[in-house]
Amino acid sequence: MVTQEQRLACAYLIKVAEPPAPALRRFVVAHGVVAAAAAVRVGDVPESVEAETSARRHIDTAAEDLAVAKRAGARLVTPEDEDWPAWPLLPLTNAAARGLKWASPPLGLWVRGTAPLAEALQRAVSIVGARAATSYGEHVATEMGYGLASRGMTVVSGAAYGIDGAAHKGALNATGSTVAVLACGIDRAYPAGHTALIDRIAAQGLVITEYSPGTTPARHRFLVRNRIIAALGSGTVVVEAGQRSGARNTAASAAALGRVLMVVPGPVTSAMSMGCHDLLREGLATSVGSVAEVIESVGLFGEDLAPKPETTPRPTDGLDSEALRIHEALEPREAHPAERIAEVSGVPLSKVRAVLPALELTGLANRCESGWRRTPPTPT
Template sequence: MSDEEVRRARAYLSRVAEPPAAALAGLVAEVGPVRAAWLVRRGEVSSAVDSQTSARRAEDRAEEDLAAVADLGGRLVIPEDEEWPEWPFHALAVAAAHGLRCGLAPLALWVRGDGSPAALTERAVAVVGSRSASGYGQQVAAEFGFGLALAGVTVVSGAAYGIDGSAHRGALTAGGPTIAVLACGVDIAYPSGHQGLLERIPHHGLVVSEYPPGFRPARHRFLTRNRLIAALGEGTVVVEAGRRSGAKNTAASTAALGRVLMAVPGPITSASSSGCHELLRSGQALAVSNVAEVIESTGRLGVDLVEATRDTDVDLPQGEALRVYEALPLGAGVSAEAVAVESGVELPRVRALLPQLELVQLAARSDGGWKRSHEGSQRGDT
């Protein structure tokens, strides 16, 4: 079979199931991507794979997706490529083999930017933190991003407002490299205020996603995405995090993957640093006050010093209910079938879940269809 046949198969597979889809990944590992795609299309799969793929299996947009990304100057990077970040993703496979929820390497990676993901992650550190960062946090993130990039270390982050954006900008100021891992298609500028930033990054690094073009960001996708941020760096620096910040999810993944977890101290009078102090106090994270300490901590010695702790708090939602909820529009209602396609959850399950979501005031009926309730849309602010 040709390279392009394999690439088209993986492009199809990356859309057909909502990651992380362990059963589908197992099938691909067993029979290869081309045969797996063929079996999925025909529905000749185990019930486990079927429940992950039945909602979208008829939707083969591989050619269009590959063309759309090519139009943006991008490409699909697959495990069969030399530029696949094999080593960073190895930890995900190991974690998956140990039954950790944060495990499972992506089936493929949609990429914008010329650099090789493998080469760019040879020396890489994730820098993450709260969207609602303080001036102090943003300054520190920018300085760390700048200093790491200047030292030739790729700065991995999630392109969010606050700490993420400052870390990327710091790295760009040094001329890169930096990698933004998105929770949506690489054709979508999210958050919209970072459109300019996301246009600049491919010139000095990469914008990557395991989601095909057109996929919208959703809460469970942020959590799923966080494992890739944790995996792509040799360690993760949490610059600022409140007690309930999403950055703590990335921190938990980092620890679970056996990566070095670092936290930046801040004023104890600042709620934005309370999550960092919690990580320090519990001994989960190492205190870092400057770029030199980050580099020192992520050397071989640093890795040896930090025990790979199995954190049970890693809470990636495999919940179908959350996916259904995230698929609901804020405006006019849509059909259950549309929700099934958007969420990748089987139609019968969608039909069962929607009334349950309605009961807890997360979904509402509207215009003969379904949408988020007012209550839910307020909570939906990821």
């Protein structure tokens, strides 16, 4: 059970510190959220925490933030809640422990939607990509969102125009689960043109953010937000990305966090695929072209193997190279004696005499009075 005091303390700290706040988070873990908030309020904290909290520690809108969130249909989930996604966020916790400050986990998450958060994130794949996506990229993102959601995976993305929106829509169309991670307050919809989409995501899945209600989106917040998208998916699929893009930032985060990084290849003539191809050339990412390949890439080794695409078998598939040469040397319209077949194929006569009856048995050759001819393939 999380007390109201704890929740208020968490809301206060989230408002005070601009994420990521590694020193404050360590301080909270060490002293508990209530004591940490009290210390921050009066400035009785180590220097590193002071640097993260001094600018706003006099602002306490915790009660108001909780009320605003409630009106927006949202709640605050804290690390003390049973619903806290500790397992999906573990790569951030571990990376922060290794000293990667940018990877520090959020102090809490504002959550809009009724689904349990930790459960929704149990089997999740992140799909990210360019806002200025091509119709090819949006098509692939929609198909992947749909296919992954249909197979019980939660599709995590950032609600942006282009690839993000297409991935969410695909999951929604499959009546599956999808989570949008915002870079602004839970009471905001950004981009404004995706207000209806974000409402649909909240109704069917979840909208989450580490930013206090009222926080405006700013460029650095998107980059900070991306670490959460990169962490929450067992793997991240980059569908399209320019050479300098937020999607590449998410990709780099996923790779640094040890998550599976996948890219969808595209035409080399398309600027929107250049970021994907760069990641392939740098050896950072696996190429994926289908939902089955994504599931295989993030799945457990040996399970979830993508089915090998079926190829049409040929009647000559089982033949060894000499039998193939004998078969090729036969003509469909004119029969020839074995001696001639040996000459044309270059296979010794004794072998030709042994193989021809075998070809006849499998329906590939015909014996007639003047010799042997090839059986024309039966139409399928």
